[in-house]
Amino acid sequence: MSVRAAILGLLAQRPRHGYELHEAFEALVGGRAVWDLKPAQVYTTLQRLEEAGLVVRTAVRRVGGPDQHVFALTEAGRAELDRWYAEGVHSSHQRDEVFLKIVLALGDEAADAEAVIRAQRATLYRDLHELTTHRSEAAHLTQAMLLDKAIMHIEADLRWLEMADARLHEMRRHAVPVLPERRRGRPRAEAGDR
Amino acid sequence: MAIVETKGLTKVYGSGETAVVALDHVDLTLDAGEFVAVMGPSGCGKSTLLNLIGGLDAPTSGTVVIDGREISTLSDDEMTRLRRERIGFVFQFFNLIPVLDASENAALPLVLNGTGAAEARRKAEEWLGRVGLGDRLRARPDQLSGGQQQRVAIARALVSEPALVLADEPTGNLDSKSSEEIASLLRQVSAEWGRAVLMVTHDPRIAAHADRIVFMRDGRVVDDTKIADAASARVAMERVGLL
Amino acid sequence: MSIALRLAWRYLSGRKLRTALTTLAIVFGVMLIFGLNGVLPGMRDAMQRMMLAAIGEVDLTVTSASSAPFPAEVAQRVAEVRGVGAATPVARRTVAMPAKPDYKVTSLVVVGIDPATAYAVRPMPVADGRLLEERDDAPDAAPAAIASRATAEKMGVKVGDAIVLPSASGTTEVTLVGTIDSPAPPGSDELYVPLSLAQEMFALGDRITDVDAVFEATADRTAVERAVKDRLGDAYTIGGIATESTLAAGFDAAAAIFNVLGFFALAMGGFIILNTFRTVVAERRHDIGMLRATGASRRTILGLFLTESLLQGAIGTGLGLLAGWGFAVFVSGVLRGYIQGLMRMEDFGVVFEPQAWVLAVGLGMGVTVLAAVVPARAAARITPLDALRPQIGDVYEKAATRRAWAGLALIVVGAALLFVGSTGAMGLGCVLILVGMSLGAATAVKPITDATSRAIEAVYRSEGGVARANLQRNPGRAGATASAVMISIALVVMIFGMTSSVLGGYGEYAKRTTGTDFLLIPNNLIVSGGAVGAGPELAQRIRATDGIAAVATLRYAPAVVQGMTVQVIGIDPDEYGRIASFRWTEGSSDADLERLNRPGTVIANGNFRGQTGLGKGDTFTMMTPAGKRTFTIVGGGNDYINAKLPTVYVSQDALAELWGVTTDIMVLANAKEGADRAAVRAALEGIARDYPSFALYDSAEWQKVTDNLFAQLRATYTTLALMLAIPSLLALLNTLAIGVLARTREIGMLRAVGATRRQVKRMVVGESLLLASVGVAAGLVAGVPLSVFVVKAITMLGLEFPYVFPWSGMAAAVAIGLAFAGLAAWYPARQAAKLDVIRALRYE
Ligand SMILES: Nc1ncnc2c1ncn2[C@@H]1O[C@H](COP(=O)(O)OP(=O)(O)OP(=O)(O)O)[C@@H](O)[C@H]1O
Numbered sequence A: 001m002s003v004r005a006a007i008l009g010l011l012a013q014r015p016r017h018g019y020e021l022h023e024a025f026e027a028l029v030g031g032r033a034v035w036d037l038k039p040a041q042v043y044t045t046l047q048r049l050e051e052a053g054l055v056v057r058t059a060v061r062r063v064g065g066p067d068q069h070v071f072a073l074t075e076a077g078r079a080e081l082d083r084w085y086a087e088g089v090h091s092s093h094q095r096d097e098v099f100l101k102i103v104l105a106l107g108d109e110a111a112d113a114e115a116v117i118r119a120q121r122a123t124l125y126r127d128l129h130e131l132t133t134h135r136s137e138a139a140h141l142t143q144a145m146l147l148d149k150a151i152m153h154i155e156a157d158l159r160w161l162e163m164a165d166a167r168l169h170e171m172r173r174h175a176v177p178v179l180p181e182r183r184r185g186r187p188r189a190e191a192g193d194r
Numbered sequence B: 001m002a003i004v005e006t007k008g009l010t011k012v013y014g015s016g017e018t019a020v021v022a023l024d025h026v027d028l029t030l031d032a033g034e035f036v037a038v039m040g041p042s043g044c045g046k047s048t049l050l051n052l053i054g055g056l057d058a059p060t061s062g063t064v065v066i067d068g069r070e071i072s073t074l075s076d077d078e079m080t081r082l083r084r085e086r087i088g089f090v091f092q093f094f095n096l097i098p099v100l101d102a103s104e105n106a107a108l109p110l111v112l113n114g115t116g117a118a119e120a121r122r123k124a125e126e127w128l129g130r131v132g133l134g135d136r137l138r139a140r141p142d143q144l145s146g147g148q149q150q151r152v153a154i155a156r157a158l159v160s161e162p163a164l165v166l167a168d169e170p171t172g173n174l175d176s177k178s179s180e181e182i183a184s185l186l187r188q189v190s191a192e193w194g195r196a197v198l199m200v201t202h203d204p205r206i207a208a209h210a211d212r213i214v215f216m217r218d219g220r221v222v223d224d225t226k227i228a229d230a231a232s233a234r235v236a237m238e239r240v241g242l243l
Numbered sequence C: 001m002s003i004a005l006r007l008a009w010r011y012l013s014g015r016k017l018r019t020a021l022t023t024l025a026i027v028f029g030v031m032l033i034f035g036l037n038g039v040l041p042g043m044r045d046a047m048q049r050m051m052l053a054a055i056g057e058v059d060l061t062v063t064s065a066s067s068a069p070f071p072a073e074v075a076q077r078v079a080e081v082r083g084v085g086a087a088t089p090v091a092r093r094t095v096a097m098p099a100k101p102d103y104k105v106t107s108l109v110v111v112g113i114d115p116a117t118a119y120a121v122r123p124m125p126v127a128d129g130r131l132l133e134e135r136d137d138a139p140d141a142a143p144a145a146i147a148s149r150a151t152a153e154k155m156g157v158k159v160g161d162a163i164v165l166p167s168a169s170g171t172t173e174v175t176l177v178g179t180i181d182s183p184a185p186p187g188s189d190e191l192y193v194p195l196s197l198a199q200e201m202f203a204l205g206d207r208i209t210d211v212d213a214v215f216e217a218t219a220d221r222t223a224v225e226r227a228v229k230d231r232l233g234d235a236y237t238i239g240g241i242a243t244e245s246t247l248a249a250g251f252d253a254a255a256a257i258f259n260v261l262g263f264f265a266l267a268m269g270g271f272i273i274l275n276t277f278r279t280v281v282a283e284r285r286h287d288i289g290m291l292r293a294t295g296a297s298r299r300t301i302l303g304l305f306l307t308e309s310l311l312q313g314a315i316g317t318g319l320g321l322l323a324g325w326g327f328a329v330f331v332s333g334v335l336r337g338y339i340q341g342l343m344r345m346e347d348f349g350v351v352f353e354p355q356a357w358v359l360a361v362g363l364g365m366g367v368t369v370l371a372a373v374v375p376a377r378a379a380a381r382i383t384p385l386d387a388l389r390p391q392i393g394d395v396y397e398k399a400a401t402r403r404a405w406a407g408l409a410l411i412v413v414g415a416a417l418l419f420v421g422s423t424g425a426m427g428l429g430c431v432l433i434l435v436g437m438s439l440g441a442a443t444a445v446k447p448i449t450d451a452t453s454r455a456i457e458a459v460y461r462s463e464g465g466v467a468r469a470n471l472q473r474n475p476g477r478a479g480a481t482a483s484a485v486m487i488s489i490a491l492v493v494m495i496f497g498m499t500s501s502v503l504g505g506y507g508e509y510a511k512r513t514t515g516t517d518f519l520l521i522p523n524n525l526i527v528s529g530g531a532v533g534a535g536p537e538l539a540q541r542i543r544a545t546d547g548i549a550a551v552a553t554l555r556y557a558p559a560v561v562q563g564m565t566v567q568v569i570g571i572d573p574d575e576y577g578r579i580a581s582f583r584w585t586e587g588s589s590d591a592d593l594e595r596l597n598r599p600g601t602v603i604a605n606g607n608f609r610g611q612t613g614l615g616k617g618d619t620f621t622m623m624t625p626a627g628k629r630t631f632t633i634v635g636g637g638n639d640y641i642n643a644k645l646p647t648v649y650v651s652q653d654a655l656a657e658l659w660g661v662t663t664d665i666m667v668l669a670n671a672k673e674g675a676d677r678a679a680v681r682a683a684l685e686g687i688a689r690d691y692p693s694f695a696l697y698d699s700a701e702w703q704k705v706t707d708n709l710f711a712q713l714r715a716t717y718t719t720l721a722l723m724l725a726i727p728s729l730l731a732l733l734n735t736l737a738i739g740v741l742a743r744t745r746e747i748g749m750l751r752a753v754g755a756t757r758r759q760v761k762r763m764v765v766g767e768s769l770l771l772a773s774v775g776v777a778a779g780l781v782a783g784v785p786l787s788v789f790v791v792k793a794i795t796m797l798g799l800e801f802p803y804v805f806p807w808s809g810m811a812a813a814v815a816i817g818l819a820f821a822g823l824a825a826w827y828p829a830r831q832a833a834k835l836d837v838i839r840a841l842r843y844e
C-alpha cells in the first residue's frame, strides 16, 4: 500500500524510470537498513499501476543499449495520490506513512504539507479523544492497560507531529533529498532525460 | 446556540516597531455545552484570546459577543456583572483568596452578587461536593493540594451557574493524575452540566477530553477540529483491538 | 458588606507584626490628641471652680473692671438698688502660706467681711465658738478670724489658736474665734477676718475687692443685674471674673498647640499607614485580580480596602483612646504635683469633653482612611489581567514624577512666602515646604541615598550596595517613610530652635532686669494678682541695712486695656534705672525711663505691644479704679518676671494716685562695693523672716533658680521633641519590617549563596541608615524655616528674642535620626539574620 503510494508520489515530482525510482526511495528513507525495498517489488508495482491506468510508460531509445522505460503520473494517478494525501493514517502503522506524506508533500508543489499535518493531527486527536473516553469508562485493568499503551503511542505521535510542524519551514528550505548526479558507464544523452 | 462568537478578533500589544500582534483576526464560535480546547505553541495568543473573551482585556479590533451581547459596548460595571453572572474563570495560579476557606472562596461570586450568606454557602458547598471536596469545606487554600485548589476554583467558577467557563491552563502545574481528574471534571462541566467550556492547554491528553480543538499559531486559528466523532471512535477501538 | 469586613479582618490578623506597627502609628497620634485634651479641661474646670468658689454662692458679685480694689461705698450703692436684698463689701486676697509654721495648706484665701452686713448675704451657721461680730471690726480690736470647720481641721487649728498670716507689714497674727458649718468651697480654703483687718493686712486703705449681694426673693434677677450695672457704670463688672477669660484663652492656646502636635504625630502615622497599604495592595495584586475576574467591581475593591482601613483605624483609634486615657491620667498626675507646688488648687481629674472624643476619633479614623485612599484607588485600578502577570515595578511610580514637580512647585512657592514678611505667610510657607518635600521625597530618594551610601559603602562595600539597591527599589515606600522622618526631624529642629532662642532671650532678660545682688520676690510669682505685697517699711528697712548701696521696688496693680486684663507695674524710674534696667526694644533706651516721671506715660513690654498692636508714641485708654485714663507709650522694654504677660510700667507715684497701691511685690537691692556680702545677706535674711510670703535670693542663688527653671523647660521640650520623633521610629521600623518580609525569599537566596548572618544584618541596618539620612536631610532643611517661623510667631505675641540658629537642634536631630535608624533596624535585622535558609526559599 505505502510502496504503491510512494511510487506515485515520487513520480509526481518528475517522470522517472524504475531504477531511478528505487534509488530515490532509498534516499528518501535513508537506506536499505531502514526500509528494505526490492527492485523487483518496484517493477511489479509499476506494472500494476500501469494496468490501473495510474501511470503511463514511455520508451526512451538509448544509444548503444536497450530502450529504457520512463514512467509518469496520469491524471488518475494524480487523483489517487491526492486521495492518499488527504487520508489519515491510523496510529498502529502510521509511522512511515505520515512521514512519507509530509516529506513528499513538501516536494510536491500541488500538495500542502501543512494540510497533511492538520489532517493527521485531527485524526490522532479523534483517536485520542475516543481512547480517553473509553479509558475513563474502562471496566478492566487489562483494557485500561491496552488503552493506555495506545494513548501513549498517540501522544508520542502527536509530539512528533508537532515537532514536524515546527520544523516544516526548515525542511522546506532543504527540500527533499535527491540523488547526487552520478556518472555510470557511458555518458548519457543530455536532452533525453526530460 | 452560540454562547460565544468572535469576529475578526485582533489584539496588538504596543505600537510601531515593537508592536506584537498577539491575535490576528480570529473568528471563533462556541456553542452551549461545548467543550473546546485551545492549543498551540507558547506565545501564539491563547491566553490573549481567553482574556478577550472573558472581557478581562479590550480587543484592538473585532468583536466578542457573549450571550448575544457585544461586550465592547458594556461599561466596566456591566462587564463585571456579566462576568459575575455568566462567566466562570479557572486560572493556573493565584486562584483562591488565601485568607478565605474553601467554601468561602467558592461562594465569592454569589456573595459579590449580593446573595444571602447562608444561601451562598449552601450553594458553594453543594458544588464543592460535586467536585469531590465535600469533606474539605473549611480548609484554607494553604491546606489544600494544588489539584484540590483547582477543584475549589472550578466549584467557584460554576457556583453562579454561568453559561461559559474559561480555563487557562487549569492543569498547568499539576501532575498527570490530578490533571486527568481536573480534565474529566471539566468534561463533566460541559457534558453533564451543560456549560460551554473553553480551555487552554499544552497537554494533548488533557485536550483530548474536549469535543473540539482549536489550534493556534502566531495569533491565528490554523485548525479547528471536532474530535468527538462517533465514526472515528469505531476505528480507534479497532486499532487497539477492543471491538 | 460582611464579606469586606470578613476579608479585612482575616487579612489584618494574617500579618500580625505589620498590623501591630500600623496600629501603633495611629494609637500614638490618637493618644496624644485625646490624652492632652483630657488633661486640659480638667485643669481649666478646676481653676474655674477655684475662682467661682472664691465668689461663693451669692446672687451677684461686683468687681472693678480693672480687677483693682475700689471704694467700699460701692457696697452701699449696690444695696440701694431696687430688688437687691442685701449687699456687703468684701476684701479678698489669696495668700501663699509660708512653710513655717506649717498649716498644711499652700495657700489660703483671706476674706475680709463686714460683720454688720455679711451674714445677710451669706449665712454662716456656727459650729464652734462664735461668728465675727461688729466689735471685731473696731480699730483697736484684737485680730480675730473664723473658718469653716473643714479648713480649721485641715490646718490643724482649734478655736482659740493663733494663726500667722503673711501681710503687707510682714505678718499678722489672728486668733481663731469660731468655726462655721458651711461646706468648704471646693479647691480653696477660706479664712474670714473683719474687713478693716483685711484692708490693713493688704494695705487696701478703705478699699475693697468685691461686693457680694443677694436679691429679694421676688426680684426679676436679670432686671436687677441690669439695674446694678446701670448704677455703677462700666468701671465695674457684674458677676464675672476678669481674669477668667485670659486664663481660658491661655488654656485654649495650649490646647491648640497640643492638637497641632498631635496632628503632626498623626500625619506621620498617615505616612506609615500609606506605606502599609501600598505594600498590602502590591502584595494582594493577584487576589485583587482574581476577585475582579470573579465579578468584583472596582467599587467593591475600593470598598474592600476602605473597609480594611476603617477596621484598622477603629482598632488603632480604640486603643489610642485607651492609651490616651492612661496618658492623661499620668500627665495630670505629674502636672498636679507641679502646679500644686505653685498654687492652691483643687485636685483636678481627667475630663474628656465631647470635642476631645470627636477630635480624636475623627482624626484617628480620618487620617487612617485618608492615607488608605490613594493605595485603595490604585487597587481599584488593577485590572484582572494585571493581576495574572508577575508584577513589574511599583504601580505608583508613574505618578511619582508628576508629584515631584508639584512638590518642587510647592517648595518654591513656600520658600517665596518665607520672605514676604508676614508671619502668617511664613507659617503657610513652612507648611507648603513640608508638603512639597513629602511629595518630592520619592524622587529625592535616589540622589540622596546615592550620596549618603558612599559613607557606608566605603566601609562595607557589598552590604552597602545591596542596602542602597533595596532601598531604591521601592522609592515610593522609601519616600513616605522619609517624609515621616522629615516631619519628626523638622519638629525637633523647630523645638530646639525655639528653646534656644527663647531661653537665650530670657537669660538675657534675667541678667538685665533681675541681675542685682539681692532679690526679694513673693513665693508664688504665678498669681501676682493674689500676691500679698509688702508695705513701704520692707524697702525702707533694706535701704537702711549696712552695706546696701541702692534699692528698687516693683509694685503691682491690674488694669484693663482693650477689654484685656493687663499688669500695671509701678517702678521708681530713678531708683530702678540705677540698679537694673529693661531689656530695651529697638528705638528705646534708658533715657526713656526718665519720661515715666511725667504723668500719663507708660513703658510697655513686648507682650503688651504685641497683643494691643500699640507701639512707642501711641496713646491708649486704660481702665483704672479712678476711671478711664489716657496714657502714652514712651518706651518699649521687657523685664524677666513679667515678660510672659501683657504689662505696662508706670511710676510708683502714678500707681499710688490712680490705683491706690503702695505695696511692693518685689525688692531689688545692690550691695556697696567692698561690703561684706555674708553680713549683708544675714541682715537681709533677718528682715525677710518678718515677711514670710517673700523669698530672698542673692545673685548666685537667683542664677541657680533661673538655670534650674531653664533646665526644666529644656528637659520638657526635649521630651516633647523625642515624643514627636517616636512616630518616625515607627515609620522606619514598619518599612524595614515590610521590606524584610517581602524579601524573605531573596534573603534566603543571599544566605544560600554565601552571605553571612552578619552581612544580612548589616544590609538591613544600612538600609535603615540610608532611609533615615533622606528624612534627616529633608528635615534639617525644612526645620530651619520652621524654627524661624515659631520664634517669629512668639515674638509677634510680644516675647521678644533674637533668633538663635538651632545648631544644637540640628546636632540633636542628626543624633536622633541615627539613633532611631539603628533602633528601628534592630528587630528587622535580627529577623532577617535569623531566617532559616530552606524555609525562606520556600516562602510564598
Ligand atoms: N501585556 C503584553 N504586552 C506586550 N505583549 C504581550 C502582552 N501580553 C502578551 N503579549 C504577547 O502576546 C503574545 C501572545 O501572548 P499569550 O499570553 O496570549 O500567549 P499564550 O499563547 O498564552 O502563551 P503561553 O502558552 O506561553 O501561555 C506573546 O507574543 C506575548 O509576548
Ligand SMILES: [Mg+2]
Pocket: B046, B047, B048, B168
Ligand atoms: Mg498563556
